[in-house]
Amino acid sequence: MNENDKIPVLIVDDRPENLTSLEALLNDMELHLVKAQSGNDALREILYNDFALVLLDVQMPDMDGFETATLMRENPKTRHLPIIFVTAGMKEEYHQFRGYEAGAVDYLMKPIEPAILRSKVRVFCDLYSQRLELKRIQAELESQNEKLRSTYQQLQEETAERLRAVEELRQKDQMMIQQSRIAAMGEMLNNIAHQWRQPLNVLGLKVQEIGFFYEMGGCDKDLLEGNVNKVMEILRHLSQTIDDFRDFSSPDKEKTEFGVAQMVAKTLSLVEESLTQKGIQVDVSLSEDLSVTGYANEFRQVLLNILMNAKDAFGDQQTEGARIEVKGWHEQGRAVLTITDNAGGIQEENLDKIFDAYYTTKELGKGTGIGLFMAKNIIEKNMGGRLTVRNIDGGVEFRIEV
Amino acid sequence: MKISLLVVEDDNEASKIIQTLLAMKLPEVAVRVAENGRLGLEACRQQIPDIVITDLNMPDMDGVGMMEQIKELNCDTRFIVITGYSDKRERLDSLDIYDYFVKPTDFRKLLATLGSCISEIEATRS
Numbered sequence: 295m296n297e298n299d300k301i302p303v304l305i306v307d308d309r310p311e312n313l314t315s316l317e318a319l320l321n322d323m324e325l326h327l328v329k330a331q332s333g334n335d336a337l338r339e340i341l342y343n344d345f346a347l348v349l350l351d352v353q354m355p356d357m358d359g360f361e362t363a364t365l366m367r368e369n370p371k372t373r374h375l376p377i378i379f380v381t382a383g384m385k386e387e388y389h390q391f392r393g394y395e396a397g398a399v400d401y402l403m404k405p406i407e408p409a410i411l412r413s414k415v416r417v418f419c420d421l422y423s424q425r426l427e428l429k430r431i432q433a434e435l436e437s438q439n440e441k442l443r444s445t446y447q448q449l450q451e452e453t454a455e456r457l458r459a460v461e462e463l464r465q466k467d468q469m470m471i472q473q474s475r476i477a478a479m480g481e482m483l484n485n486i487a488h489q490w491r492q493p494l495n496v497l498g499l500k501v502q503e504i505g506f507f508y509e510m511g512g513c514d515k516d517l518l519e520g521n522v523n524k525v526m527e528i529l530r531h532l533s534q535t536i537d538d539f540r541d542f543s544s545p546d547k548e549k550t551e552f553g554v555a556q557m558v559a560k561t562l563s564l565v566e567e568s569l570t571q572k573g574i575q576v577d578v579s580l581s582e583d584l585s586v587t588g589y590a591n592e593f594r595q596v597l598l599n600i601l602m603n604a605k606d607a608f609g610d611q612q613t614e615g616a617r618i619e620v621k622g623w624h625e626q627g628r629a630v631l632t633i634t635d636n637a638g639g640i641q642e643e644n645l646d647k648i649f650d651a652y653y654t655t656k657e658l659g660k661g662t663g664i665g666l667f668m669a670k671n672i673i674e675k676n677m678g679g680r681l682t683v684r685n686i687d688g689g690v691e692f693r694i695e696v
Numbered sequence: 697m698k699i700s701l702l703v704v705e706d707d708n709e710a711s712k713i714i715q716t717l718l719a720m721k722l723p724e725v726a727v728r729v730a731e732n733g734r735l736g737l738e739a740c741r742q743q744i745p746d747i748v749i750t751d752l753n754m755p756d757m758d759g760v761g762m763m764e765q766i767k768e769l770n771c772d773t774r775f776i777v778i779t780g781y782s783d784k785r786e787r788l789d790s791l792d793i794y795d796y797f798v799k800p801t802d803f804r805k806l807l808a809t810l811g812s813c814i815s816e817i818e819a820t821r822s
Contacts (some may be wrong), residue, residue, distance in 0.1 A: 491780035498800030499713040571753040
């Protein structure tokens, strides 16, 4: 056993021969025996070292055992150090009381009975070992607690970090949705502008015509009536357009069965001017009885998104022979609708990404990358259908199956 | 020789009223109409007009494309543009446009422009 692993016991006696005999008695107990020859020596030893037990001689010159023990008790660091007094004389109970008062845990008379000494020493050594073990466990517990605390804190920080990230994502999503709403509104306004430009022009001309005919003396009842009727007809048309656009952006409350041809016509009526302006011809060939059960306005939004996407695919300039084809038919109990353009198609590597949120090839500010993502959601999640895309000869085909 | 004028406008309704008003206010001008850029260009190839009044956004060749091709016929036709969209204006820079109107058309202003345009043409002829 290493000297450091042995249990330290302080033996104090002013006589070296007494120390030697104590040492001999305890020799085989695996103790680290530290010897002191005076009270002062003993006090110094316990100040710097830890002991399981002090065997303290009572009768010593200068400072006797009682005094030494009292001083040990006064120091908080050594207050609980067990002390066994060992004495040759002073057998009176009075002395023993003094000893206990001074803090002794035991009082042994010489001649010492080795077995008693050894068993008493053993008890205190065991206590000491247990105390050390307890300290070790406490330290371990403390360090584990510390670890737990730091892990907990780390977890808290990570959780906070994740929450922050989630919140950031949510805000980003909100912002993108907001942006896409604004973009959709812009698109709608643009479509309304296209739809209204020509009727407003005719309206202006019809009104001016009345003035010119009046100046020329040719303003008769027929002209007035004719122009007023025409003006009213245009105004009703403009009013209807406003209703159409408003219906378009109002959410569906429940699923209904609706005619696909009617929905296609209604959607095209909103955007035909912006398509015509770009010189894009739209061909529609649909089975009249083709119908779908689902959310009508959402379905129209899908159509609009795909149509606008096709329109944008033709670029800013007019394209010779630009064409969008809308076809619909029944297939195994499902309605199939294809929207095809001849704008040159999509690069194959981009085809997979076209329905991803925020994916766009358009210039900054022109596309949010939300439109087709929403379209896929509407068809597949809300209506249980399928929306797919593929390149065909010279263009792109979107296929809706519901 | 009569001043000749070509109206290129894809909105049939607007085109008809402009024809009526032109016939009433400028009876001495020979007016033809075309409903898109391609037909307008064809009309110019048959007979070059003195003045072309044109819309810009039309299916089947827009106004700018048509005017560029008419220019290639080496004529001194004057162009008056009437359009609903002001965003293509920079494309007109190289075309030497006589005048430019935004819809809805103010016919009185159009007449004033046509009046001065016709005077200029007549001055160069005499």
